[in-house]
Amino acid sequence: MHLADLPTPALLLDAAKMRANIARMNAAVSQHGVQLRPHLKTAKSTAIAREMTAGWSGAVTVSTLKEAEEFAAAGYRDILYAVGIAPGKLDQAAKLVARGVNLTLILDSVAAAEAVAAHAVRWPVLIEVDSDGRRAGVAPGNAEQLVAIGQALSAGAELHGVMTHRGGSYAAAGPDQLPEHAEAERRAAVTAAGTLRAAGFPCPVVSVGSTPTALFARNLTGVTEVRAGVYVFNDLVTAGLGVCGTEDVAISVATSVIGHQPERGWVLIDAGWMALSGDKGRGDQGYGMVAAEPDLIVVSANQEHGILARRDGGPIDHHRYPIGTQLRILPNHACATAAQHDRYHVLEEDGLVQVWPRFGGW
């Protein structure tokens, strides 16, 4: 299949850009002598998982049990389920253990630790540590809570260590601030691990990561593994943060021009929020930017309609974009845009398009 024959809207993946993004992360993490445990929630594709784990141990990170099940079926055996466990999910998770998967859970409360310890499986567990005050996790200085969770787990689970994710790194003003975010992430995890070790819990695993901190960390002393996911594609958010350029964004949404509103200077396309997602990213790119035409953004999106306008508010010369013209829209947030699609149309270097399936759900 050739690109021009694709029905629109369709999710495109530029394989060469993806491979360059993967190579860059591999090199960044390798220089610290730690393991990479790719987060597969962005891609949700076994073909892409294989590219992300090539050369590493095969350890992966997931955000749902559905991902754990799909990647287990593809042969992955070392899976970190990196969302605080709801006790009601333990029986479903136990089915993976019965199939030989080493599934590690995370939690940040004594109540969850008690539920996990009381379950029939002797679960490997990481305690989630809060490194930015933005979501979940025990404060790294809260020794009492860390030790209480360790003690609750002793009744019937295995405390393997700690993990943290500094999502706040995405709020950095620019790349100069990212080494500092990486250091704050490292320090939170290493501090919590030190507290647990001092209380007699060995904590062999110290797991950190986000795409910005993984790429910009200067020192990972005390860390054993790095998790990251969005680097595989990159997006307008990572580009806006200065982590990459817009030319490094490996996915886009192919769309067709379906109309013009010359009096308002608009071009209408058949990619709305259903194809692009409703994610507005950093707030400066609308619902996405036209690839290689940084003046044009999707200023408004309905379910199956997008409105292209010039970033500066001036009119688009619509004669340049006749009805039926194909354009590609770069996504604000690769995880969200890819989630709106059930397949990748993969552009290989020979110009041909392959289809790689993508799964969703829970």
Next chain:
Amino acid sequence: MHLADLPTPALLLDAAKMRANIARMNAAVSQHGVQLRPHLKTAKSTAIAREMTAGWSGAVTVSTLKEAEEFAAAGYRDILYAVGIAPGKLDQAAKLVARGVNLTLILDSVAAAEAVAAHAVRWPVLIEVDSDGRRAGVAPGNAEQLVAIGQALSAGAELHGVMTHRGGSYAAAGPDQLPEHAEAERRAAVTAAGTLRAAGFPCPVVSVGSTPTALFARNLTGVTEVRAGVYVFNDLVTAGLGVCGTEDVAISVATSVIGHQPERGWVLIDAGWMALSGDKGRGDQGYGMVAAEPDLIVVSANQEHGILARRDGGPIDHHRYPIGTQLRILPNHACATAAQHDRYHVLEEDGLVQVWPRFGGW
């Protein structure tokens, strides 16, 4: 299956509320003596389509060819594809015609009309009219453009009439303004049809609609059919507009409590933007509101994490929501939230849960 056994997150549909919403729309449209052509883009379910079309002619509206194909396979034969046609889609659309479907297209330009007229199928077409300046369509007073499109179609298509959608009705300050929006929508369509008739094009079809205008129209003189879709579920946007109450919202996302951040007054849940969508609706409900607890909204959402906080900024008493507690989140925008799921867990009046599949894609 019972509600408490559902793995979370999961999309729930309260069948009784859905049926009451459908009955209300049926009554509103019936009083004007016009046809209802339900828009199936919100539900994307053949089971729900049957509920929405019961008692009507079976005419439906869709937003993608995938919907047209799915509903054609379920037996629907009168389908309006209500997004401006991209000429590249005509061959795919023609396969439905070959299967006996009466598929009507819409367009708003001479270029699209020429492409449609030149295609092998003699397409039935409605000209899209712009009734609010917000998206597509010919201005209702632009006689020159309307007639030029009609003439272009004469070469090989059938002009059946006009259609418009006043999406701007969702921006009304309250229900008092909705009759005025409905009248503006009606006037735009009837004016354009009059212009075309005066130029010798019969225009038997005059199609209008949105959920707010369909429910609040006082006079539909000259209109032949009404389209609406979101009424089947309702959401926090239609409730915020005063079209319904939050108790009328028929879908919700079941979620489990996975953590607490007592110092910040937060409760963490396993429904993030992947389960809720990134749609922020009217901007006053975060990513959704806890059903029957209007003080609690999802103030922040990551892929699989939601953060519940009090609307007034005060702390949540987290002892009321222990780890594992099930809650239901009402969606800002039913179309967007439902699109994140591949099935409805339907609560029937006997308390049992059935699963109805939902499709996606293009």
